[in-house]
Amino acid sequence: MVLGIIGTIIFGAIVGILARLVLPGRQAISMLMTVVLGIVGALIGYWIWGAPKDDGSIDWLRWITSIAVAALLVVGYERFVASKKA
Incomplete structure (x- = not known):
């Protein structure tokens, strides 16, 4: 169970970073939010x-x-959340 959670976090971090790499331009979100969104995307x-x-x-x-x-x-996060903070 613990290894599954750790594996999901690592997989999510990799997925989040790869997702940002395939997007053109610079994204205005933190690395922590990238990992969180990567975990959600992986799930x-x-x-x-x-x-x-x-x-x-x-x-x-x-x-x-x-x-x-x-x-x-x-x-979606960048358009709806990060743009409202700026």
């Missing part, structure tokens, strides 16, 4: 594609979906 991507397979292979569809969802969350 949604996991939920969309179901439990990973136990065959030891990388589930590329889950990665791509998670990155896309996290990128949408970063854009």
Whole structure:
């Protein structure tokens, strides 16, 4: 259970960073919010594609979906929350 939570945080951080990399320009959000949105994107991507397979292979569809969802969350956060703070 603890390893699953730690793994989700690490996966979410990677997904959040990759999501920011695929977006053009500079995003006006903190790294902490990037990790949080990455975790949420990873969980949604996991939920969309179901439990990973136990065959030891990388589930590329889950990665791509998670990155896309996290990128949408970063854009949404930036437009609705970060723009109101400025």
